Amino acid sequence: MNTVSTSPASASDASQQTTTSHAELASHSKPDYVKVWDLPVRLIHWLIALCFTGAYLTAESESWRLLHVTLGYTMGGLIAFRVIWGVIGTRYARFSEFVRSPSAVFQYLRSLMTKSPEHFTGHNPAGAIAVLLLLGLGAAISVSGYALYNDLGGEWIEEVHELLANAMLAIVFIHIAAVLISSHLHKDNLPLAMITGKKRRIASAAIASTWRSVALVILLAVIAFWVWQWQQAPTAQQTQRSDQISAADQAKRKTDDD
Numbered sequence: 001m002n003t004v005s006t007s008p009a010s011a012s013d014a015s016q017q018t019t020t021s022h023a024e025l026a027s028h029s030k031p032d033y034v035k036v037w038d039l040p041v042r043l044i045h046w047l048i049a050l051c052f053t054g055a056y057l058t059a060e061s062e063s064w065r066l067l068h069v070t071l072g073y074t075m076g077g078l079i080a081f082r083v084i085w086g087v088i089g090t091r092y093a094r095f096s097e098f099v100r101s102p103s104a105v106f107q108y109l110r111s112l113m114t115k116s117p118e119h120f121t122g123h124n125p126a127g128a129i130a131v132l133l134l135l136g137l138g139a140a141i142s143v144s145g146y147a148l149y150n151d152l153g154g155e156w157i158e159e160v161h162e163l164l165a166n167a168m169l170a171i172v173f174i175h176i177a178a179v180l181i182s183s184h185l186h187k188d189n190l191p192l193a194m195i196t197g198k199k200r201r202i203a204s205a206a207i208a209s210t211w212r213s214v215a216l217v218i219l220l221a222v223i224a225f226w227v228w229q230w231q232q233a234p235t236a237q238q239t240q241r242s243d244q245i246s247a248a249d250q251a252k253r254k255t256d257d258d
């Protein structure tokens with residue numbers, strides 16, 4: 001489970017415990033920086049952030065369409081893998097570890113008003129809601145984007161796609177604000193932990209492996225997909241030709257209308 005143990009217990013004992021206060025954490029003999037986020041979780045996180053930001057910024061431009069679509073598909077693939085990793089991955093990456101009941105979320109939020117807020121090693125119960133929303137919205141954006149790009153629906157798909165992207169942008173802002181606030185409240189540098197994978201905890205809270213090999217496979221798959229998409233990109237001549245054709249089409253339609 002997603003917690004800090006307060007006794008020099010075994011890893012399995014640690015997994016039975018739910019929360020620990022700052023006072024307990026401080027009284028523990030020797031918390032040290034231990035590995036909490038494996039490499040696939042961190043790599044997927046920053047790639048999703050990159051893909052979403054890039055796709056959002058290129059959404060309106062026709063000339064950046066292929067980049068927009070490539071980033072969108074990449075985000076979809078990364079989320080699909082993250083869902084699988086949420087079942088088979090390391091301790092704090094698992095959904096079973098961080099998805100909590102609504103009452104656990106309220107209890108956590110109430111504890112933030114007290115002197116010893118509940119402290120979690122992985123995602124806290126409120127943060128976990130943002131994680132699920134970000135993954136869910138990201139998946140829905142990728143699917144609706146695919147349908148839109150391949151003309152699989154009516155005009156409403158475009159509206160839905162845009163609405164979902166704006167909803168995700170709002171959650172991203174809330175997510176970043178919440179990360180900064182909880183870093184301050186819990187005296188944990190959470191953004192740094194998402195880079196290094198480490199948090200200051202007792203040794204038994206650590207994960208056994210960072211799964212570099214899995215991260216490497218993800219990275220290579222993303223690069224291979226990007227290279228393949230790049231090769232599909234129309235040449236400048238083809239783009240010019242298709243622009244000329246659509247300009248001629250438009251002109252012809254205009255003359256027919258007149």
Ligand code: HEM
Pocket residue numbers: 041044045048049050052053082093122123124127131134135172175176179190191192194
């Ligand atoms: C487009 C931007 C972003 C998106 C879509 C995004 C999405 C996500 C997702 C899906 C997770 C869950 C990770 C997992 O369990 O696999 C997460 C966690 C996290 N993100 Fe982001 N993120 C974004 C930007 C950022 C930025 C800019 C920061 C740094 C300030 C950040 C810091 C974190 C941290 C620290 C966590 C772990 C939170 C915890 O300890 O519970 N994220 N993010």
